[in-house]
Amino acid sequence: MIDDKKIRCLRQALAAWPKAELGHFPTPLEPLQRLHGSHNENRLWIKRDDCSGLGLGGNKVRQLEYYMGDAMARQSDCVLSTGAVQSNYMRTLAAAAAKLGLECHIQLESRVSDPDEDYLKSGNVLLDKMFGATIHHYAEGEDESGADAAIEALAAKLQESGKKPYIVP
Template identity: 40%
Template sequence: MPSSRQLDLSHFPRRTLLENPTPIQHLARLSAHLGGANLYVKRDDLIGLGGGGSKLRKLEFLLGEACELGADTIITVGARQSNHARLTAAVAARAGLACELVLTRAVPRFDSDYTDNGNILLDDLFGARVHDLPGTANALEFAEQRADELRAQGRNVYVCPLGGSSAVGCLGYADCAAEIVAQADAQGIAFDRIVVPNGSGGMQAGLVAGFIALGLDPSIVAAHTVLAQAEPMRTTTLDKANQTAQLIDANLHVESSAIVIDETQRGPGYGIPTDSMREAVRLMASMEGLLLDPVYGGKAFAGLLHSVRSGEYVAGQNILFVMTGGLPGLFAYRSAF
């Protein structure tokens, strides 16, 4: 999947959080076991800071913007076991910024594993102040009000949206698109599909914008939504992809056909386990020694497995799955397994 174009993001403020490009690895045992397509993984779970995970790609640009604006405090929002919130707290600790997390009880779980372990334990270790809100609360509205309170005290506050999925944050995955293209070219692999989870839409939006900026087909990216239903998520992701593309180049435009989203693995709702997720997590762990998180990666990989087993992805095709990390979430979901 070589490109004749280059992607230059050097004019955007950025704080380096990734030491190297994350590797692409072949899932040889699992591919042979399934007897279908050749499966590969992009190991974004290996980005090490704060317990690791793909949100650090977005946070490179978000933190860059926050520091450019002279922020001394960063506030973000999410569910109680938010990976993005945990990594925002870690990044703030490294940068010397105060951090406040506005977390909602969006998932109907009240056991101690979920409420006090996993990401929420790490949020505390990183020194973040956590605001614990009910699931019905408007977290971003609360965050903006809290930011105004702190600004009245003379603080310079940067508010980061759900999942870090502003257009600035999505630049991190536009950059990842260029990284994948360079690695595929170096390894002599042509990927037929790139499979990702879609929560707040930023990963898919950024990848799509990146592929368009590189002059490549963006519909190679296929997402499995884990938060909202497919149609509203398609609208949200398309909007974010266009905002990101136009940050890169005002002449770029993303068509609706570029946004490929499947909702069949979402189950009863965000953060609620499904049998197919459990099977996907166990299969990946037992055959490849790799750990998927139960909220994002587990459900998206379950979708990939279904596509292989149903013949949608066939022998000879090369399918890349982006492993987003989120390992601490497994400990919060102990009872699900």
């Protein structure tokens, strides 16, 4: 069990980092009634991060508060990242950028062989666009070093045009 002193120490350490307030926290804990038998003393609970209020929620909002806080502290005017075509993280990044008034460039990696047009245009991709993200495609799949090089090249191009890019890991 973590004691109060350790919690205070952790909170102080986190307070040293810039943070953009993006979500509604803390999110509620709810008991999973149907999974709790009357004979079982241990109750199961679920953390409702879907209630965080940003881009359909999720646990990604918490980490993006720190990345976006750092981007804002560095006076960046655009953010970039790379992920899978239907990535929840990319969707949440696009929502965070929209909320903070930052330009957003998302490099989507094709990780599914022979995807149909619907897969490439619906779901999170559609939401990315609705949040105002500019979509870039990286067709090589899960080639991490190649994708990283491509996002670095995009950041350099944006910087040459006068932008202040921030690459979100």
